[in-house]
Amino acid sequence: MALEQWMIGDMTFTWLNGGVTHMDGGAMFGVVPKPLWSKKYPVNENNQIELRTDPILIQVEGKNLLVETGIGNGKFTDKAKRNFGITEEAKLDESLGSLGLTVSDIDYVLMTHMHFDHASGAAKWEENRLVPTFPKATFYVEETEWNELRNPNIRSRNTYFQENWRPIEHQVKTFKSAVEVMDGIKLIHTGGHSDGHCILQIDRAGEKILHMADLMPTHAHQNVLWVLAYDDFPINSIKAKQKYIVPAIEKQAWFIFYHDYKYRALKWDTEGKNIQEAVLRNRENE
Numbered sequence: 001m002a003l004e005q006w007m008i009g010d011m012t013f014t015w016l017n018g019g020v021t022h023m024d025g026g027a028m029f030g031v032v033p034k035p036l037w038s039k040k041y042p043v044n045e046n047n048q049i050e051l052r053t054d055p056i057l058i059q060v061e062g063k064n065l066l067v068e069t070g071i072g073n074g075k076f077t078d079k080a081k082r083n084f085g086i087t088e089e090a091k092l093d094e095s096l097g098s099l100g101l102t103v104s105d106i107d108y109v110l111m112t113h114m115h116f117d118h119a120s121g122a123a124k125w126e127e128n129r130l131v132p133t134f135p136k137a138t139f140y141v142e143e144t145e146w147n148e149l150r151n152p153n154i155r156s157r158n159t160y161f162q163e164n165w166r167p168i169e170h171q172v173k174t175f176k177s178a179v180e181v182m183d184g185i186k187l188i189h190t191g192g193h194s195d196g197h198c199i200l201q202i203d204r205a206g207e208k209i210l211h212m213a214d215l216m217p218t219h220a221h222q223n224v225l226w227v228l229a230y231d232d233f234p235i236n237s238i239k240a241k242q243k244y245i246v247p248a249i250e251k252q253a254w255f256i257f258y259h260d261y262k263y264r265a266l267k268w269d270t271e272g273k274n275i276q277e278a279v280l281r282n283r284e285n286e
Contacts, residue, residue, distance in 0.1 A: 003095060004264050006279045009205030013256065014057040015264050015281075016095035018070020021117055022048035022085025027229040028217070040220035042261070048085045050261040051217065052281070053117050055092070057099075060182060060204075064101065065108045067200060067211060068258050069121030069133065075163065076120075090121050092133070106134040108181055111141045112213035113197045114149045115159045118258070123167035130167045140181060142189050143174040145196025155232070156194070190215060190244070192237030193228065199244060208253035209265075215241055217259040219266060219275075246272075 006013040025047050029037040034047075043049050056067040070090040080086070096102055111119065122139070123130045149160035165172075173179075178188045184204030190197055193214040200211035214230075215237050216222060224241040227234045248255070249272040256265045265279040 002282045003098060004279055004282055006265055008209070008254070009207040010060060011202075011204070011207075012059040013265070014059070014095075014099060015054045016057055016066075016070070017088075017091040018053045018055045018068070018121055019072070019086065019090045020088045021051045021053060021071065022046070022087065023051055025049045029221075030227050030229045030231070030234070032226050037220060037226070041218060046085075049218075051117070051259040052261060053090075053121075054258060055121065056211070056256060056258060057096075058185070060185070063107045063182065064105050065110060065181065065185065066106050066134070066137070067110045068112065068118045068213075069109060071117055072121040072124060072133070074125050075116075075161075084117075092121060103134050104136050106137040109134055109137045109139045110181060110187055110200060111139060111145075111198075112187070112200065112211070113145055113194045114141060114165060115194065115214070116161055116164065118213075119164040120161070122164050130163055132168050132171060134171075137171060139168055139172045140179055140187055141172050141174055142187070142196040142198050143176050144189070144191075145194060145198075146172065146174045148195055190236070190240040192233050192240050193231045195232060199240070201244075208248065208251060209256060210244060210248050210253055211256045211258070212241070212245065213258065216245060216255070218257065219255075219260055219263050222268070222272060 004015045025043045041049055053071045055070050058065040073089045124133045149165055152160045178186055180186045186201050187198045188201055190199055199213055202209040224238055227237040231237045249268050250270055254265050254267050257263055263278055264281055266275050267277045269276050
């Protein structure tokens with residue numbers, strides 16, 4: 001299994017196979033007209049765009065940190081698979097095995113938020129019961145997010161599934177505002193996409209790296225005004241993008257992605273117009 005690995009500073013990043021969805025392009029780009037967004041991101045005949053759900057493994061100082069968990073296995077009905085365009089489920093065991101690791105080797109799981117396409121891989125079926133996928137890991141979830149998923153509203157109950165959080169609740173550590181999981185590796189609360197949504201900011205060994213999660217799920221969402229119809233608080237999404245994306249581009253930071261069909265990591269020029277360097281997704285296994 002060919003996995004993308006990227007070594008930078010004192011860290012190694014590896015993108016695991018967490019499955020794939022194909023979501024409605026109009027919903028993913030909100031009020032942006034299709035003639036505009038379709039120039040930047042490919043769309044199929046059903047008006048769906050490919051969105052990977054590939055967890056990012058960060059190895060540093062002998063620790064294994066996982067960002068997001070993928071869509072798991074056996075979590076969706078045939079109807080849901082059609083609606084969400086799920087054409088491939090997760091292969092986390094195989095991905096980790098190719099690195100000489102198992103799910104028990106994951107020390108920390110960093111959740112930007114707990115929507116189904118990020119959290120369904122947190123628990124798995126074992127003899128007709130759900131158990132934690134990463135039994136020894138500590139999960140970091142922002143407090144607002146954790147409170148809402150346990151008492152979802154009429155809108156959010158369609159994405160916060162009990163089978164994704166109940167099996168791991170004894171492993172969860174909540175935080176307010178921000179948490180530094182390891183030196184220079186920090187989850188920061190932004191809100192916007194969900195009320196408890198976070199980004200991952202890495203400032204370590206002279207390198208600056210941002211995972212904007214679903215504030216910028218793909219490289220085509222760089223424009224601060226291009227926000228999702230799925231966002232609960234779109235104005236907050238725009239404000240957070242202004243606060244973090246614009247200065248990061250000027251400072252030549254790297255951006256990493258969980259959903260992008262093409263790019264795993266990239267760096268734009270200081271004006272944000274051209275991609276200077278990139279780590280591309282490997283399509284050999286397709």
